[in-house]
Amino acid sequence: MKFVLFPLDPVHDVALKMLNRELLKRGHQTILLPPDTKMEEVIEICQKEMPDFIMVSRTVGYGAAELLARFIDMLDAAGLRKKCKVVVGGKAxxxxxxxxxxxxxGFGERTSWEEVIAYVEGGRFEREEITVKKTKKDITQGYTYEVRDSAFRELLDEISDQILAWAKDRTSLAIERTKIKEKMLEGEDLLEEYLKLCDEVVVSYFRKNVLPKKVRLITKEEKEKFERLVNRIDFNERILRHSLDKPLVFVQYGTGCPFMDAMHIKVSEAWGADGVLHFDPSWGARCEGLLEGLLAHEEDGSIITLENLKLIKSALNSSTLWCVRAHRGLNTPETVLLAARAGADLTKINMVYGSLNGGTDPERLTVDGVYALQLSARYKLPYDIPTNEELGGVPAHKAFAGMLVVAHLGVKLGARPILKPLFCYSPDVMINDYMKDNYVDYNVAKVLALRRIMDAPIWPGEPIGFMTHTEDRVQSAMTTALHAALASSLGLDAITIASTDEAYARGAITVSARIDTLRAVAEAFRFFGRARIEPTKKAEEYAENIVNGIYETLKKVAERQDFVAALYEGLFGTREEGANPGRAGRGTVRKC
Amino acid sequence: MLSLGVLGTAKNTGKTTTLNALLKCLSGKSIAITSIGFDGEDLDHITGLPKPKVLIEEGSFAVTSEEAAKHSTARLHLLRRFDIRTALGSICLYRVRQAGTVILIGPHSSEDLLTVKQTLEKDMVEVFLIDGAINRIVPFQHSDFVVLAVGASRSTNLDFLLTETRIIVKMLRLPIGGKDRKLVEGLVSLEKLSSLRGERILVESPMHLLLTEDFVRLEQLLNDLDVAVMRKPELLCVTVNPCYPERRMEGYALARIDLSELARRIERELDVPCLNVMEEEERLCRIVVEKIDKQG
Known part of the structure; x- marks a missing residue:
C-alpha cells in the first residue's frame, strides 16, 4: 500500500518517522513529508501519488483542531476524501x-506503531504491553555448585565433613521442637510437649493468653478487611529490567504489621519488584519457641507464625518470589519448616553470620543450621547466605569463607544455596581505602573472587549500596540505582534494594520511598541495557587478595578441625573486627 | 426536501445552539438531523467545557453512527444502514420513537453527505438539518441553505471577525455560472487563482475558494477575476456567539465579550440578518420558517 505521512506541525515528526520505518520494513511504499509542509502542497502531492492512506500527525492544542479540520476540508474539496483513508495521530x-x-x-498518546499497522493493514491488534505476564524464576537454575579449584574443594570438603560428623549425634531444643511441630502440622496434638521446649514468653502465651509486650492479636474483622483490600488491588504487572532477564529485584519488608507489609508488597509489585524478603523482630531470634495466630507487632519486624506467613502469602502475586529469613536465631530450623509450609520460595541460612553478628551461640547455631539446611533440601527451598558481618567490620574474605562453608555444606546435604556478598561501603573498605577512587572495583572484585571459587548464583544484598546511602532521597535512589546497574553489568542473578528512607527512617519506611528506588533502578537498567561498567585494574588486584584471603581463612579453619571452635576463636572474624560470638542458646546443645 | 446546514468559522461559535433553536422553530415539520462531526457530547473533546445537548422530538429522523445511537437517551429505531463508516461505527438512519437527547456522528465528507441527502429525498423528510464540525465548510456545498455561525471563539478582534464574515458572505454570493466559463475543478488555491487573473472561471462551490488562510488576499484576487460557482447554498443569516473558551493555567474557562456592535455592523455593512440565538431565537425562526415555507 502507499502512504503519505504528513506532520501537520512546525517541528514534531518523530512518531511519523518511526511509523515510516515500520511501514517500509513491511514492504509498503511511503512518502514522508518534512514538518511544516504547506497543506496546499500536501494536497497536490496526494493528488499526484493517490495514496491509500494519508497519515497526519499533530500534537493538538486549541486551534489545531481547526487546522486538522481544514485539512480534511481541503481533501474533500480536492475530491480526495473518499479516495484515501485519512488517519490522525497525536498526544491529544x-x-x-x-x-x-x-x-x-485517530490514535492518541501511548499508541504503539503495532496498533497503527494493525489498523492500516486491517489486522487485529492486541494490546500486548498491558498484559505483561511475569513468571516465577528459580534463581539457582543452571548452577552446578562445582568448586572450581581443587585446593578450595579439598578445604571445603574437609570442613563440611567435620561439621557433619560433629552435628550427627547432636541435637537442640530447636531441632526437637521442629520435629514436634512437623507432627503438629500433620494434626497431632503435641502442644504440651512443644511447650516443654519453649521459653516462658511462649508458654504464657499458650497457657495464660498473655501476649508478649507490644504484640496484639489481629481481629477477625481486620482479617476480613485485609482480604477485601487485597482482593480489590489490581494492577498491570511490570518488569523493571530493560533488555536483560537478570537481576531480579527484591525488597525487604517487616513493619511488624502484616497489613502494612501487604500494602508495601503490593506497591512494590506494582512498581516491578520481583521478590520480597520477610524480616522478623530481633527478639524472635532470642526466644525459644514460636507463637501461633495472627499477630501484629508495634515495632520493627513481622512476627513469624504460620498464620501470619499465610496471610502475607495470600497477598502475594503468583509471580512474586518470597524469602522468609531463618538464619540467625534460636528458631532457625522451625522457621524453615513454617516458611516451606506457608509456601515460601526461599529462605535464609548462615550460621557464621548468625553466630558472629546475630547474637546466637555458635555451637547452637551450627547444630540448628545443619538441620535447617537439611529441611531446606527436603522442602526444595533454596537458601541465600547473607554476609552482613562485613558491616560490623569483618573483612570480606573472612565473611566469604564462612559463606562458602555454609554453601558447600548445603550442597552436600542436597540444598541449593545462593551467595550473597554485600555491595557496600564497609568499615574494612573504609579503613583500607579500597573505595578511595570508586565504588566499582571492590564490589566487582568480590564477585570475581566468588565466581573463581564456586559456580553458584550470586545475589548482592542486603540491601545493595549499604552505607553509601544518606538521608537525601535523590542521593539514596541514585546510589541504589548505580549499584543495581553494576549488578546488572556483572550479570548477577538478583539484588535486594532499600527504599530511599530505609537507612534513615526514624519510624516505618514510607511507600513513596520504595517507589523512588524501584523507579530509579528501572531507569538505571534502561540506561545501561547490555552496556557494561568497566572496572579499573584495581578490581583484579582486589579479587586476587580476596581469593587468597578466603583460602588462608579456610586453611586455618580446616587445620583447626573444629568449625565451632573456629567460630569462637575468631577465625571467621575477630572481636576486634566486630565479630562477637553470640550467647543466646549457649550450652543448650545435647548429645543424642 | 430542503437541506439546511449550520456552518461555523471555528469550534464553539454556537453551531449546536443554533441547531437546537432550529429544531424548535421547525418542530411541526418532518425533520431529519445529522452532524458532519460529533454533536451532543457532554464535554468538549479539547477544552473539557460542557457542550449543549441535542434534543430531538418523537417522529423525527436522526442520521448517526451505531455507537453514537447507543449513547443517546432518545429511543431510536433503526431504519437503514448506510455504507459509510466513521471512527465510531457505521452511519445509520433512525426514527425517534421517544424524545430525548441524541449524539450525532454523521457523514463527514461531501460525497457521503450527498449520498445521505439523496436517500432522504425518498423518505418523508421535509427539512434535513446538518450541523457543522469545527470550522468545516466543504460538505455544505450540497446544502440548499446555510446559517453561518461566527463568534468570539474564532477571535476576540471585532475587525477581524467582520472582515472574515464579509469575505465568506461575498463568496456565498458569487453567481451560479454556466459551461461557457473555464472550469477549475477541485481545491482552488491562491496560487491557482493568481495564475488565472483576468479570466472568466467556474469553480465548484464557494467552499472550494474559502480554504485559504489568507482571506484578505483572496478578496483582492477576486477583484481581478470573474468567478462563478457551479453550486452553492443560500445564506439565510449569520449568528454570533459572544462566549468563548479562554485558556487558563489549567484547562479552559468560559469567557464572554460584547458582540452586539459586530452584529449591527454585519447587518448594516453586509446586508444580511445577524443575530444572537440566545436572545433572538424568535427572529431566527421567522427568517428560517419564512424561507422554507416559501421554497417548500
Whole structure:
C-alpha cells in the first residue's frame, strides 16, 4: 500500500518517522513529508501519488483542531476524501476527536506503531504491553555448585565433613521442637510437649493468653478487611529490567504489621519488584519457641507464625518470589519448616553470620543450621547466605569463607544455596581505602573472587549500596540505582534494594520511598541495557587478595578441625573486627 | 426536501445552539438531523467545557453512527444502514420513537453527505438539518441553505471577525455560472487563482475558494477575476456567539465579550440578518420558517 505521512506541525515528526520505518520494513511504499509542509502542497502531492492512506500527525492544542479540520476540508474539496483513508495521530487525539474532525481513525498518546499497522493493514491488534505476564524464576537454575579449584574443594570438603560428623549425634531444643511441630502440622496434638521446649514468653502465651509486650492479636474483622483490600488491588504487572532477564529485584519488608507489609508488597509489585524478603523482630531470634495466630507487632519486624506467613502469602502475586529469613536465631530450623509450609520460595541460612553478628551461640547455631539446611533440601527451598558481618567490620574474605562453608555444606546435604556478598561501603573498605577512587572495583572484585571459587548464583544484598546511602532521597535512589546497574553489568542473578528512607527512617519506611528506588533502578537498567561498567585494574588486584584471603581463612579453619571452635576463636572474624560470638542458646546443645 | 446546514468559522461559535433553536422553530415539520462531526457530547473533546445537548422530538429522523445511537437517551429505531463508516461505527438512519437527547456522528465528507441527502429525498423528510464540525465548510456545498455561525471563539478582534464574515458572505454570493466559463475543478488555491487573473472561471462551490488562510488576499484576487460557482447554498443569516473558551493555567474557562456592535455592523455593512440565538431565537425562526415555507 502507499502512504503519505504528513506532520501537520512546525517541528514534531518523530512518531511519523518511526511509523515510516515500520511501514517500509513491511514492504509498503511511503512518502514522508518534512514538518511544516504547506497543506496546499500536501494536497497536490496526494493528488499526484493517490495514496491509500494519508497519515497526519499533530500534537493538538486549541486551534489545531481547526487546522486538522481544514485539512480534511481541503481533501474533500480536492475530491480526495473518499479516495484515501485519512488517519490522525497525536498526544491529544482520541477516537471521538477523530470522528469530530472527520478523520477515518485517530490514535492518541501511548499508541504503539503495532496498533497503527494493525489498523492500516486491517489486522487485529492486541494490546500486548498491558498484559505483561511475569513468571516465577528459580534463581539457582543452571548452577552446578562445582568448586572450581581443587585446593578450595579439598578445604571445603574437609570442613563440611567435620561439621557433619560433629552435628550427627547432636541435637537442640530447636531441632526437637521442629520435629514436634512437623507432627503438629500433620494434626497431632503435641502442644504440651512443644511447650516443654519453649521459653516462658511462649508458654504464657499458650497457657495464660498473655501476649508478649507490644504484640496484639489481629481481629477477625481486620482479617476480613485485609482480604477485601487485597482482593480489590489490581494492577498491570511490570518488569523493571530493560533488555536483560537478570537481576531480579527484591525488597525487604517487616513493619511488624502484616497489613502494612501487604500494602508495601503490593506497591512494590506494582512498581516491578520481583521478590520480597520477610524480616522478623530481633527478639524472635532470642526466644525459644514460636507463637501461633495472627499477630501484629508495634515495632520493627513481622512476627513469624504460620498464620501470619499465610496471610502475607495470600497477598502475594503468583509471580512474586518470597524469602522468609531463618538464619540467625534460636528458631532457625522451625522457621524453615513454617516458611516451606506457608509456601515460601526461599529462605535464609548462615550460621557464621548468625553466630558472629546475630547474637546466637555458635555451637547452637551450627547444630540448628545443619538441620535447617537439611529441611531446606527436603522442602526444595533454596537458601541465600547473607554476609552482613562485613558491616560490623569483618573483612570480606573472612565473611566469604564462612559463606562458602555454609554453601558447600548445603550442597552436600542436597540444598541449593545462593551467595550473597554485600555491595557496600564497609568499615574494612573504609579503613583500607579500597573505595578511595570508586565504588566499582571492590564490589566487582568480590564477585570475581566468588565466581573463581564456586559456580553458584550470586545475589548482592542486603540491601545493595549499604552505607553509601544518606538521608537525601535523590542521593539514596541514585546510589541504589548505580549499584543495581553494576549488578546488572556483572550479570548477577538478583539484588535486594532499600527504599530511599530505609537507612534513615526514624519510624516505618514510607511507600513513596520504595517507589523512588524501584523507579530509579528501572531507569538505571534502561540506561545501561547490555552496556557494561568497566572496572579499573584495581578490581583484579582486589579479587586476587580476596581469593587468597578466603583460602588462608579456610586453611586455618580446616587445620583447626573444629568449625565451632573456629567460630569462637575468631577465625571467621575477630572481636576486634566486630565479630562477637553470640550467647543466646549457649550450652543448650545435647548429645543424642 | 430542503437541506439546511449550520456552518461555523471555528469550534464553539454556537453551531449546536443554533441547531437546537432550529429544531424548535421547525418542530411541526418532518425533520431529519445529522452532524458532519460529533454533536451532543457532554464535554468538549479539547477544552473539557460542557457542550449543549441535542434534543430531538418523537417522529423525527436522526442520521448517526451505531455507537453514537447507543449513547443517546432518545429511543431510536433503526431504519437503514448506510455504507459509510466513521471512527465510531457505521452511519445509520433512525426514527425517534421517544424524545430525548441524541449524539450525532454523521457523514463527514461531501460525497457521503450527498449520498445521505439523496436517500432522504425518498423518505418523508421535509427539512434535513446538518450541523457543522469545527470550522468545516466543504460538505455544505450540497446544502440548499446555510446559517453561518461566527463568534468570539474564532477571535476576540471585532475587525477581524467582520472582515472574515464579509469575505465568506461575498463568496456565498458569487453567481451560479454556466459551461461557457473555464472550469477549475477541485481545491482552488491562491496560487491557482493568481495564475488565472483576468479570466472568466467556474469553480465548484464557494467552499472550494474559502480554504485559504489568507482571506484578505483572496478578496483582492477576486477583484481581478470573474468567478462563478457551479453550486452553492443560500445564506439565510449569520449568528454570533459572544462566549468563548479562554485558556487558563489549567484547562479552559468560559469567557464572554460584547458582540452586539459586530452584529449591527454585519447587518448594516453586509446586508444580511445577524443575530444572537440566545436572545433572538424568535427572529431566527421567522427568517428560517419564512424561507422554507416559501421554497417548500
Amino acid at each position: 487525539i482520541t477516537k471521538e476527536l477523530a470522528a469530530e474532525l472527520g478523520y477515518d481513525a
